[in-house]
Amino acid sequence: MAEKSLKEAEKIREIVGQDLLGGRIGLLLGWEKGHYWWQSRPLFAKNEADLEKLTWDSFCVINLSRYLLEELKEHGKVGVLVKGCDARAFNRLLQDNMVARDRVVLYGLPCPGMLDYGRLNEEAGGALISISESNGSVTLKTGTGEKSVERDQVLMKKCAECVYPDPVVYDQLLLSPQGKKEGVERFKSVEDLEELTPDERFAYWEGELSRCLRCYACRQVCPFCSCRECFVEQDNPRWQGRAYQPGENFMFHLVRAYHGTGRCIDCGECERACPVDIPLQELNRKLIKDINQLYGDYEAGVDAEADPPLLTYRPDDPAAFSEK
Amino acid sequence: MSVGVKEKAAGWEPLIVAFCCNWCSYAGGDLAGTSRLTYPSNVKVIRVPCSGRMNPMFVLRAFQRGADGVIVAGCHPGDCHYSTGNYSARRRLSAFKRLVEFAGFEPERFEVRWISSSEGDKFAEEMTGITERIKALGPNGKMRDARWQKKA
Amino acid sequence: MKKMIGLDKLPALWEQLSAEGPLYLPIEERGVVCFKPWYEGAVVRLDALNGVVPPKDIFLPREETYMRYQGGSQTLEIEAVSPGPDDKATLFGVHPCDLKAVEMLDRVYIDQEPGDSLYRRRRENATVVALACSSPDPFCFCNLFEVDPADAPGADIMAYLSEQSLYLETRTEKGETMLAKAESLISDAKDEPERPREVKTTDFGLYLEGLSDNLKERFDDPAWDNLYKSCLSCGVCTYVCPTCYCFDVEDFGHEGAGERFRCWDSCMFGHFTQMAGGHNPRPDRKERVRQRFLHKLQYYPQTYGEIACVGCGRCLRSCPVNLDIVQAVKALGGEAVEQR
Incomplete structure (x- = not known):
């Protein structure tokens, strides 16, 4: 991998190592390499040997903040590596009173965006063996030769559309900031859908949602889905039937998205986790877009002190009903 | 594949579910009755403590089980029995209405109205209005559970 | 007898076969390849490797109503619902690993008494055309499970894809019957199909000999304490796994009538073992992750003599969060050291 990220990983290991081995934190949540160079998986580091495995490269996409919900039950103080989206996820959990701020040490990692294996493969046009990175470009090595592409072309979708690559909350910033990204078009696909007729939109969603396996990966990775009991599992009343009927698909997906109104931090983990590529972000973003338009700009997760729009009101609020 | 708007069968009558807040709109409905005002029997009223009690899943479940239109009626903003319930409802249901429209429901299918306990005439008018609009639009097939049937 | 059909004639073949009953093919919709009933204009991707979801849902549908009931206060009428006897499906283009996985499901659903009548009916009525793989992707590790990517022993017809034609080798009577119906489109193969050379997949350096037996002693192994940590408790791995077969039964009831259906369920969900009284014997992620991997690696082999994995790579x-069966085997001592 790129020399830069190796150096960065070294620096991260050194700093978090001091805290972990010095006893300031009992556990460090980071990443380690999986079976493949394009996969990094969560690392639960407790000692020096674990720290050896710690990695920081262009594939550390998994959000670690959510693991705090479980790990804080076992450990007094937990350290977490947070990218921009992970930090907003942490704020989400903080606002929902799911974590205690003073029991978490956040190591901020301004994030250049993570790379998408599928897009890399597509660009390579087959048999991708490895990649190397330098200065905003990625060199793809295949069985037949090499090809260079812009880094922006092979970013994960969620990273290409990211506005806040820098952590908005941290105890220590470990790398130099990337800066807020301007001019990101997040709502284009939502606007395109709004142009359709109701029947066309319904057909679109019916098609997309028909693939849903009801594996609930979108819910399980989501920082706003931290309820101890989800409506899906409630038995009485039983809101969510288990049949794969179109109506049941809509029930789950509309309610999941709706529960994120003013709370969704737009990290895109749901869409990344979906094994059948349902465009879940379009539902989330529709709500972000409308709530901003109706009740003023609000970016969930950016400021843990600001009131989420559905937890407050103004007497002269506008409404979206046909009677004004 | 899509069920969308179904053909109107002969003799079809829409089913409208009206969630009415206990303190204003339900009383408004009572007033409509005692004032001998008429509104279509297509409207089935379900009383809720406050428009702020509305769980969006009520609306979706109504569509699953055969509703052609859903209306939520609550106290006028500022007049909530619990002071602020309808202020919250206004924000929540506005976002929700936009979401169900985004999912492909026609705007007429889901509505919210503010009807006070002294507005028996408005209650009758609004219930007649939504019934007329849904009649013009036709039956709703979206989200409708095919397994759900009326008792044979 | 070897037959062949030009690739340009395939749509005509699909049309003919689908007239006989549902014809399931790897079809691409909005960028996702899954086995679906063929329809005119469908984008058939015989060239694709394993789709996201295995074809197990053809025999074990995600949801299947098997009983309807209706009644008043005194009587209850019950009606059995089952796939019609004429529901002769054709499964076309399934890869050898996936077909081996179906045979694993057969052992559970058919090869014991009483068998599962719904599954049996679908399975016995179906004709399976398997398709040889020529180049595995990096996720494939079927070699480890003695799957030959170029040959599926259980197929009714074995197919080989070349640049211009699809070679068809009938293996059973069912296969011959199927081809007989499409005689006008198919010709005798003039040459031998170019069999894929020996297809090598990765084996991740795993060594499975004796693993199932060793695991009997490792229910309380400390390895489990680390392995489950990253699990999110979603059901992706079980739903994309071709050898997972658990289902749940639920009623959809309304006034005086209703129906009972079964649908896929996943041992990774907390509710899977939730009992009516509130007790849950697998209360946490650790127990559930252990259950899933032990089922694949110990319980199934104990009963049926073979590890319940075919190396399709879908969970990988x-x-x-990239927690998969390879990681589990490695953590549980299945990594080759000096033995090989």
Whole structure:
């Protein structure tokens, strides 16, 4: 991998190592390499040997903040590596009173965006063996030769559309900031859908949602889905039937998205986790877009002190009903 | 594949579910009755403590089980029995209405109205209005559970 | 007898076969390849490797109503619902690993008494055309499970894809009957199909000999304490796994009538073992992760003599946190050291 990220990983290991081995934190949540160079998986580091495995490269996409919900039950103080989206996820959990701020040490990692294996493969046009990175470009090595592409072309979708690559909350910033990204078009696909007729939109969603396996990966990775009991599992009343009927698909997906109104931090983990590529972000973003338009700009997760729009009101609020 | 708007069968009558807040709109409905005002029997009223009690899943479940239109009626903003319930409802249901429209429901299918306990005439008018609009639009097939049937 | 059909004639073949009953093919919709009933204009991707979801849902549908009931206060009428006897499906283009996985499901659903009548009916009525793989992707590790990517022993017809034609080798009577119906489109093969050379997949350095037996002693192994940590408790791995077969039964009831259906369920969900009284014997992620991997690696082999994995690589590809069976085997001592 790129020399830069190796150096960065070294620096991260050194700093978090001091805290972990010095006893300031009992556990460090980071990443380690999986079976493949394009996969990094969560690392639960407790000692020096674990720290050896710690990695920081262009594939550390998994959000670690959510693991705090479980790990804080076992450990007094937990350290977490947070990218921009992970930090907003942490704020989400903080606002929902799911974590205690003073029991978490956040190591901020301004994030250049993570790379998408599928897009890399597509660009390579087959048999991708490895990649190397330098200065905003990625060199793809295949069985037949090499090809260079812009880094922006092979970013994960969620990273290409990211506005806040820098952590908005941290105890220590470990790398130099990337800066807020301007001019990101997040709502284009939502606007395109709004142009359709109701029947066309319904057909679109019916098609997309028909693939849903009801594996609930979108819910399980989501920082706003931290309820101890989800409506899906409630038995009485039983809101969510288990049949794969179109109506049941809509029930789950509309309610999941709706529960994120003013709370969704737009990290895109749901869409990344979906094994059948349902465009879940379009539902989330529709709500972000409308709530901003109706009740003023609000970016969930950016400021843990600001009131989420559905937890407050103004007497002269506008409404979206046909009677004004 | 899509069920969308179904053909109107002969003799079809829409089913409208009206969630009415206990303190204003339900009383408004009572007033409509005692004032001998008429509104279509297509409207089935379900009383809720406050428009702020509305769980969006009520609306979706109504569509699953055969509703052609859903209306939520609550106290006028500022007049909530619990002071602020309808202020919250206004924000929540506005976002929700936009979401169900985004999912492909026609705007007429889901509505919210503010009807006070002294507005028996408005209650009758609004219930007649939504019934007329849904009649013009036709039956709703979206989200409708095919397994759900009326008792044979 | 070897037959062949030009690739340009395939749509005509699909049309003919689908007239006989549902014809399931790897069809691409909005960028996702899954086995679906063929329809005119469908984008058939015989060239694709394993789709996201295995074809197990053809025999074990995600949801299947098997009983309807109706009644008043005194009587209850019950009606059995089952796939019609004429529901002769054709499964076309399934890869050898996936077909081996179906045979694993057969052992559970058919090869014991009483068998599962719904599954049996679908399975016995179906004709399976398997398709040889020529180049595995990096997620494939079927060699480890003695799957030959170029040959599926259980197929009714074995197919080989070349640049211009599809070679068809009938293996059973069912296969011959199927081809007889499409005689006008198919010709005798003039040459031998170019069989894929020996297809090598990765084996991740795993060594499975004796693993199932060793695991009997490792229920309380400390390895489990680390392995489950990253699990999110979603059901992706079980739903994309071709050898997972658990289902749940639920009623959909309304006034005086209703129906009972079964649908896929996943041992990774907390509710899977939730009992009516509130007790849950697998209360946490650790127990559930252990259950899933022990089922694949110990319980199934104990009963049926073979590890319940075919190396299709779907869990390696789809798990949102990259926790998969290879990692589990490695953690549980299945890594080759000096033995090999």
